[in-house]
Amino acid sequence: MINKSKSSHFDFLNGDEAVAYGAKLCRPHVVAVYPITPQTIVVERISEFVANNLMNCEYIHVESEHSAMCAAMGASLVGARAFTATSSQGLAYMHEMLHYVSGSRFPIVMMNANRTLAAPWNIFGDQRDSLAQRDTGWIQVYVENGQEALDMIIQAYAIAENDQVYTPVMVNLDGFVNTHTFELVNIPEQPEVDAFLPPFKSKNAIDFDRPRSFCMTASPEWNMEFRYQQQEAMKNAEKVIAEVDQKFGDTFGRYYGGLVEEYRCQDAEVVLIGMGSVVGTSRIVVDKLRDKGGKAGLVKLRFYRPFPGEYLKDLSTKVKAIGVIDRDISFGYEGAVASDIKSALCRAGWSPKVINFIAGIAGRDITKENIEEMYNKLFHLTQGKEEKELQFVGLRW
Amino acid sequence: MAKPRIVKFQYPESLEEMPLGPSAVAGILTESNAGWRVQRPVIDHTQCTKCLLCWVLCPDGVIDKEPEMLEIDMNYCKGCGLCAHECPKGVIKMVREGE
Numbered sequence: 221m222i223n224k225s226k227s228s229h230f231d232f233l234n235g236d237e238a239v240a241y242g243a244k245l246c247r248p249h250v251v252a253v254y255p256i257t258p259q260t261i262v263v264e265r266i267s268e269f270v271a272n273n274l275m276n277c278e279y280i281h282v283e284s285e286h287s288a289m290c291a292a293m294g295a296s297l298v299g300a301r302a303f304t305a306t307s308s309q310g311l312a313y314m315h316e317m318l319h320y321v322s323g324s325r326f327p328i329v330m331m332n333a334n335r336t337l338a339a340p341w342n343i344f345g346d347q348r349d350s351l352a353q354r355d356t357g358w359i360q361v362y363v364e365n366g367q368e369a370l371d372m373i374i375q376a377y378a379i380a381e382n383d384q385v386y387t388p389v390m391v392n393l394d395g396f397v398n399t400h401t402f403e404l405v406n407i408p409e410q411p412e413v414d415a416f417l418p419p420f421k422s423k424n425a426i427d428f429d430r431p432r433s434f435c436m437t438a439s440p441e442w443n444m445e446f447r448y449q450q451q452e453a454m455k456n457a458e459k460v461i462a463e464v465d466q467k468f469g470d471t472f473g474r475y476y477g478g479l480v481e482e483y484r485c486q487d488a489e490v491v492l493i494g495m496g497s498v499v500g501t502s503r504i505v506v507d508k509l510r511d512k513g514g515k516a517g518l519v520k521l522r523f524y525r526p527f528p529g530e531y532l533k534d535l536s537t538k539v540k541a542i543g544v545i546d547r548d549i550s551f552g553y554e555g556a557v558a559s560d561i562k563s564a565l566c567r568a569g570w571s572p573k574v575i576n577f578i579a580g581i582a583g584r585d586i587t588k589e590n591i592e593e594m595y596n597k598l599f600h601l602t603q604g605k606e607e608k609e610l611q612f613v614g615l616r617w
Numbered sequence: 618m619a620k621p622r623i624v625k626f627q628y629p630e631s632l633e634e635m636p637l638g639p640s641a642v643a644g645i646l647t648e649s650n651a652g653w654r655v656q657r658p659v660i661d662h663t664q665c666t667k668c669l670l671c672w673v674l675c676p677d678g679v680i681d682k683e684p685e686m687l688e689i690d691m692n693y694c695k696g697c698g699l700c701a702h703e704c705p706k707g708v709i710k711m712v713r714e715g716e
Contacts, residue, residue: 324640386638423637424637424638424640430642433641434639435638435639449635
């Protein structure tokens with residue numbers, strides 16, 4: 221990833237700080253946030269930007285995450301660009317408002333620091349919090365590092381505010397592994413971001429010349445049509461996400477591949493699919509296996525909604541076994557991501573050999589050794605050996 | 618008195634005409650609430666002194682004081698009977714609808 225931008229500069233930032241810089245560059249009119257570990261640094265940096273007059277926005281100290289989303293929604297209702305950020309219990313607390321915002325078609329952008337949900341209480345990372353919000357009607361993207369976090373905040377507004385989309389976007393960073401890890405991050409210059417992301421002119425805002433009632437009741441005779449619109453918007457988003465990625469890459473020199481990114485998948489016999497920070501570790505393992513002649517590939521699932529079903533149908537024709545890493549489990553069945561991937565593979569008419577690896581729950585490390593073991597199990601499948609469909613990785617006993 | 622006018626609501630006729638999210642034109646009345654009423658107030662205009670206590674108290678503001686005799690907008694009177702109860706002269710009677 222070469223930076224073509226001449227005037228940008230690098231800084232040593234953690235993922236949360238990268239998000240704060242991303243938000244600053246998007247010039248939101250309103251930021252309404254409530255701090256929660258491991259998202260807190262986002263809140264702290266933005267409040268410093270505002271206090272130091274580096275960011276000209278209304279910064280609302282709310283009393284809860286539910287209120288944070290309410291305030292963001294009110295801001296969007298009057299045509300303001302709104303930003304918020306949360307994590308885990310906070311995300312769960314604002315759950316009701318997530319539906320309100322997406323259903324009312326307000327293009328809010330939210331960062332979520334992926335952290336497990338109590339009980340047992342734990343502040344560390346897994347993706348159970350955001351995956352549980354699957355059906356709230358939000359676009360969900362999972363990033364791998366701080367640079368992608370900053371870039372995706374900018375892209376998120378371009379996607380959310382697109383005329384064909386008007387759907388809120390949640391940008392997910394793995395708690396601590398992404399949010400608190402420092403790395404060199406390229407910070408684009410303001411004029412370039414301004415050119416990429418013009419000021420928000422809402423087509424869904426209060427207009428005093430044409431008064432409207434908002435968030436009103438829709439009876440059984442009309443409600444379903446609104447839901448159909450949301451589904452259509454998500455379908456449109458698939459195309460818009462690819463376009464925005466292309467335009468972003470053309471401007472800033474960093475392309476992310478849209479819904480998914482393939483890593484060394486050409487001629488791969490087995491492929492591991494993961495989301496977020498585990499992708500970074502997996503790249504190293506894939507390189508090692510490839511050096512030894514193993515036909516291993518990696519798919520970085522970037523967007524969970526809209527889900528890249530068509531891509532997976534295509535992938536199923538090329539590989540012999542697929543492993544899915546879920547930092548999550550839907551108790552009583554399997555990992556949420558694996559279920560969706562299997563459904564896409566079935567649509568392709570493939571009888572998939574899939575192993576669902578439940579890993580990295582509540583901050584448990586997913587080591588290179590863990591990942592290599594996953595690949596070995598996938599190779600077992602290609603050799604006709606049996607493997608359990610659902611496996612907990614790194615379980616104590 | 619500017620009496621509310623009922624405006625026919627235009628429902629969307631295609632997906633393209635659907636609003637973006639659940640919103641619709643505001644500030645219009647799409648139906649009357651006369652149907653709520655079981656009894657209607659009837660003023661005996663020969664006795665009424667136009668003291669306007671009923672005009673002040675009517676919770677729905679449906680009594681028009683501008684004409685020579687008080688007029689009640691029956692499209693929006695919900696028949697609560699407050700005017701009849703409070704009339705100092707007792708010249709407003711509640712009459713069952715249909716009688």
